[in-house]
Amino acid sequence: MTAADTVRPAEALTASELAAVRADFPLLGRTVRGGKPLVYLDSAATSQKPNVVLEAEVEFYEQRNAAVHRGAHQLAEEATEAFESARAAVASFVGADDGEIVWTPGATAAINLVAYAFSNATAGRGGAAAERFRLEPGDEIVVTEAEHHANLVPWQELCARTGAVLRWFGVGDDGRVDLSDVDSVIGDRTRIVAFGHVSNVTGAVGPVAELVAAARRVGAYTVLDACQSVPHLPVDLPALGVDFAAFSAHKMLGPTGVGVLYARRELLEAMPPVTTGGSMVEVVTMEATTYAPPPQRFEAGTQMVAQAVGMGVAAQWLDELGMARVARHEQELAAELLRITEIPGVRVIGPTDTRDRLAVVSFVVDGVHAHDVSQVLDDRGIAVRVGHHCAQPLHRRFGVAATARASASVYTTVDEITAFREALTGVRAFFGAE
Amino acid sequence: MSGSLEQMYQQVILDHAKHPHGRGLVEPAAGHLAGESHQVNPTCGDEVTLRVDVRTDDVGPAVVSGVSWEGQGCSISQASVSVMTELVTGREIADVRQLDATFHALMASRGKGLDDDAALDALGDGEAFTGVSQYPARIKCALLGWAALKDSLARSGALADPTGGTDD
Ligand SMILES: Cc1ncc(COP(=O)(O)O)c(C=O)c1O
Numbered sequence: 001m002t003a004a005d006t007v008r009p010a011e012a013l014t015a016s017e018l019a020a021v022r023a024d025f026p027l028l029g030r031t032v033r034g035g036k037p038l039v040y041l042d043s044a045a046t047s048q049k050p051n052v053v054l055e056a057e058v059e060f061y062e063q064r065n066a067a068v069h070r071g072a073h074q075l076a077e078e079a080t081e082a083f084e085s086a087r088a089a090v091a092s093f094v095g096a097d098d099g100e101i102v103w104t105p106g107a108t109a110a111i112n113l114v115a116y117a118f119s120n121a122t123a124g125r126g127g128a129a130a131e132r133f134r135l136e137p138g139d140e141i142v143v144t145e146a147e148h149h150a151n152l153v154p155w156q157e158l159c160a161r162t163g164a165v166l167r168w169f170g171v172g173d174d175g176r177v178d179l180s181d182v183d184s185v186i187g188d189r190t191r192i193v194a195f196g197h198v199s200n201v202t203g204a205v206g207p208v209a210e211l212v213a214a215a216r217r218v219g220a221y222t223v224l225d226a227c228q229s230v231p232h233l234p235v236d237l238p239a240l241g242v243d244f245a246a247f248s249a250h251k252m253l254g255p256t257g258v259g260v261l262y263a264r265r266e267l268l269e270a271m272p273p274v275t276t277g278g279s280m281v282e283v284v285t286m287e288a289t290t291y292a293p294p295p296q297r298f299e300a301g302t303q304m305v306a307q308a309v310g311m312g313v314a315a316q317w318l319d320e321l322g323m324a325r326v327a328r329h330e331q332e333l334a335a336e337l338l339r340i341t342e343i344p345g346v347r348v349i350g351p352t353d354t355r356d357r358l359a360v361v362s363f364v365v366d367g368v369h370a371h372d373v374s375q376v377l378d379d380r381g382i383a384v385r386v387g388h389h390c391a392q393p394l395h396r397r398f399g400v401a402a403t404a405r406a407s408a409s410v411y412t413t414v415d416e417i418t419a420f421r422e423a424l425t426g427v428r429a430f431f432g433a434e
Numbered sequence: 435m436s437g438s439l440e441q442m443y444q445q446v447i448l449d450h451a452k453h454p455h456g457r458g459l460v461e462p463a464a465g466h467l468a469g470e471s472h473q474v475n476p477t478c479g480d481e482v483t484l485r486v487d488v489r490t491d492d493v494g495p496a497v498v499s500g501v502s503w504e505g506q507g508c509s510i511s512q513a514s515v516s517v518m519t520e521l522v523t524g525r526e527i528a529d530v531r532q533l534d535a536t537f538h539a540l541m542a543s544r545g546k547g548l549d550d551d552a553a554l555d556a557l558g559d560g561e562a563f564t565g566v567s568q569y570p571a572r573i574k575c576a577l578l579g580w581a582a583l584k585d586s587l588a589r590s591g592a593l594a595d596p597t598g599g600t601d602d
């Protein structure tokens with residue numbers, strides 16, 4: 001599935017629909033830096049939240065707050081019901097079954113959960129069922145140079161703990177993952193292939209189908225970092241054929257503090273627990289403990305219930321608008337963002353055509369540091385991100401320490417991007433870089 | 435552009451950023467204490483490698499006889515190292531400590547500057563960074579060079595020297 005395939009049939013958002021969408025996000029109405037309207041182009045870092053999400057959290061605390069999966073009183077029942085309905089909503093949003101969705105504090109925690117499950121299996125935990133996750137010294141874990149640190153460092157650490165070896169695909173000059181050496185990088189020793197669906201720096205859609213096929217040929221597990229795709233594209237995780245996937249609520253109009261690990265049911269059944277304690281057990285004696293079936297086996301301790309409820313509502317909100325239409329709207333925004341290449345001295349890091357790329361555009365301005373670029377934009381009320389966006393190897397690949405990044409979401413307008421381009425046009429003159 | 439942006443990017447700062455002082459690492463003079471430090475701002479990747487050269491003799495207190503550096507980063511971090519280089523070269527260690535403390539106080543002033551005019555005057559072009567202190571995210575840019583200076587002085591051994599004014 002590519003962005004283009006999913007986008008074509010959907011209708012664009014009308015001006016009045018977009019206005020209604022924006023009216024649903026209270027924060028978008030505020031001003032910054034002395035009364036200037038906010039132009040929020042940092043949704044790839046975190047998105048703003050619609051009223052329904054904010055209200056759902058308040059409603060939960062006002063009406064249903066109780067510990068879930070414990071106690072038989074009415075509130076406990078209602079809280080459990082809200083928590084589990086949210087799981088079902090998030091599951092259906094990505095084409096999964098409820099039992100394939102584990103709540104985590106976020107995508108980073110979800111990826112670490114997978115890495116530590118492999119680690120624990122390697123240490124002999126999880127019995128015969130978990131043998132399939134055992135790593136031997138010399139086994140290989142494959143990532144790409146485009147990864148967010150959240151989908152790189154946990155694998156480096158897993159290698160360090162187990163003696164596995166990290167290998168990776170490079171990135172081409174166009175910012176896309178280079179699979180020309182796929183048959184030498186993915187081979188008999190490959191056990192895990194972990195990669196991003198959409199880069200949070202270049203906006204490029206990764207070669208998911210090719211990597212899944214290559215991993216399957218050698219019997220390796222696939223881990224998809226879906227942080228930047230699930231909020232912006234229709235995503236059907238089982239259809240993509242990945243074994244594991246991770247994404248965070250806060251990037252998809254939901255609250256902070258909650259995210260999801262998706263894993264095929266059969267894998268969750270076989271995985272040893274990672275975080276242990278209350279709520280994830282069956283029988284505990286002083287000598288030994290047996291564990292609950294998944295997903296509870298991976299949800300130790302009191303959960304982030306109100307946030308999970310908010311995430312469920314965010315998924316429903318997006319579902320009602322229709323992800324194909326969201327993607328279509330953002331495709332137009334991507335094209336508008338890419339017009340910064342018309343500004344002298346501006347260079348985009350990543351694909352400069354709209355094919356298979358989303359509305360996340362990182363760039364450098366000749367002679368002006370990214371920090372200074374963003375300061376001038378900020379002065380006009382325009383919020384962009386600067387730095388390495390948690391992807392230092394990718395920045396090193398392009399020989400830059402920092403870039404500025406403008407990213408859109410469903411509530412972003414073409415006018416906002418026009419304002420951004422106008423402000424960017426004046427930056428070099430301000431610093432005397434012309 | 436609004437007033438506060440212009441307050442931040444004062445002409446002095448832009449000039450220092452364009453034509454920085456002390457750029458290009460220099461070998462320390464024979465017989466002097468020398469120290470080098472590499473500092474990074476992990477959020478934006480700004481970097482500086484800074485070398486100090488400290489002259490110590492029996493006659494008087496230790497003096498920073500040379501500062502040289504290499505680095506890349508935003509105009510605030512580059513201008514700040516440049517201003518600092520000018521300011522501390524030729525100064526006694528005790529004075530350098532005082533300047534460091536004053537600059538840190540200025541950066542903590544949230545755009546208000548310092549009441550102590552004499553202290554502010556002593557900062558020379560450093561006073562131009564008052565506007566930067568309004569922007570919490572940029573304060574670390576301005577302090578990067580100062581962190582490198584402090585660390586390289588410590589590594590040079592000059593701070594342990596009894597003539598180095600450690601009795602403050
Ligand atoms: C591509 C990608 N992966 C992983 C993450 C980590 O997500 P979180 O910080 O919500 O755990 C992010 C967001 O920062 C991201 O953009």
